[in-house]
Amino acid sequence: MAKSSASRQKKSPRSKARLLSSRTVYRGPVFWVTTDHVQEPGGVRARRDLIHHSGSVVVLAVDNSGSTPRVLLERQYRHAANDYLWELPAGRIDPGEKELEAARRELLEETGYTATRWRRILKFYASPGFVAETMSVYLATGLRAGTAQPEDDEIIYKRLVPLPAAVRMATGGTIRDAKTISSILWLHSQGSGWDTRTGSGLKRRRTPHS
Numbered sequence: 001m002a003k004s005s006a007s008r009q010k011k012s013p014r015s016k017a018r019l020l021s022s023r024t025v026y027r028g029p030v031f032w033v034t035t036d037h038v039q040e041p042g043g044v045r046a047r048r049d050l051i052h053h054s055g056s057v058v059v060l061a062v063d064n065s066g067s068t069p070r071v072l073l074e075r076q077y078r079h080a081a082n083d084y085l086w087e088l089p090a091g092r093i094d095p096g097e098k099e100l101e102a103a104r105r106e107l108l109e110e111t112g113y114t115a116t117r118w119r120r121i122l123k124f125y126a127s128p129g130f131v132a133e134t135m136s137v138y139l140a141t142g143l144r145a146g147t148a149q150p151e152d153d154e155i156i157y158k159r160l161v162p163l164p165a166a167v168r169m170a171t172g173g174t175i176r177d178a179k180t181i182s183s184i185l186w187l188h189s190q191g192s193g194w195d196t197r198t199g200s201g202l203k204r205r206r207t208p209h210s
Contacts, residue, residue, distance in 0.1 A: 015041040025049075030092060031133075053133035057103040058090040060121065060183045061113055061140040063160055070160040071184060072111060072143070073175075077155070086169060087177045090135070103138040109149045111158050116142030122186060126178070137183050163187060 018039040026033040031053045039045050061072035071088075078085050091106040093099060100118060107113055122137040150156055161169070163184075169175045170184045 017041055020045070049130060051131045051133070053092070053131065054095065055093045055099075055134045055136070056090055056126075057093060057099055057106060058088050058122075058135055058137040058179045058183060059103050059107045059140050060088055060137055060187060061107060061111070061115060061143055062163075062187065063143050064141050069163045069187070071163055071166045071187070072113065073159055073161050073166065073180070074110060075157045075159070081176070085177050086175045086180065088137075088180045088183055090179060099136050100138065103136075103140070107140060108146070109151070110154065110156055112146040112148035113140075114144050114146060115140035116144075122183065124182070135179055137179070137186075139187075 020037040020039060022034050022036045024032055024034050031051050034050050034052060036048045036050060037045070038048055059072075063070040063072070073086050074089055075084055075086050077083070089107050089110045091102065091110070093102040097105075099120070103118065104114070107115065117140070119139045120136055121139045122135075124135055125131070126133045126135050148156070148158075166175075166184050167188045170181045175181055175184070
């Protein structure tokens with residue numbers, strides 16, 4: 001046993017798992033599920049049931065026209081949570097669609113807004129224990145209101161919320177959606193200054209060495 005443990009410890013943290021077998025056990029319109037047997041980098045052989053997904057985009061749409069930035073939030077019913085949740089606009093990347101195209105489409109469809117400036121700020125795994133979905137968060141500024149184009153099963157309420165209030169919602173439990181919490185806290189971490197002269201969005205926070 002001691003020799004086996006020592007051998008596992010010598011494995012490089014960058015070594016890859018070896019897929020021994022994979023079987024699709026479910027395929028639906030949004031995701032599919034596989035049962036995989038793998039030998040992981042530490043040498044352990046295990047069964048892993050994975051939910052696969054084409055990836056999602058999240059839109060951190062911010063109105064920076066005033067002295068205090070305002071975040072565009074949605075409220076809609078989520079059956080998995082059995083409740084109404086506050087969230088950022090988000091959605092699945094369609095086959096053959098690029099991330100930025102998907103972000104622009106989701107913002108327009110769900111809220112009616114368009115934006116003139118876009119920047120990807122985060123990319124992460126939603127729940128890497130068993131879900132292979134990635135989420136890319138785009139900061140969208142230079143907002144212009146329009147008419148929403150929701151899907152038939154979407155009933156969405158939207159609101160522009162001042163950043164300090166959105167932070168309180170995220171840290172106080174009013175917002176319970178992980179992608180929204182992480183995006184709002186990222187925005188808060190950048191500081192509240194805006195380059196109103198150029199309209200380029202958030203100012204970079206200076207450090208003593210910058």
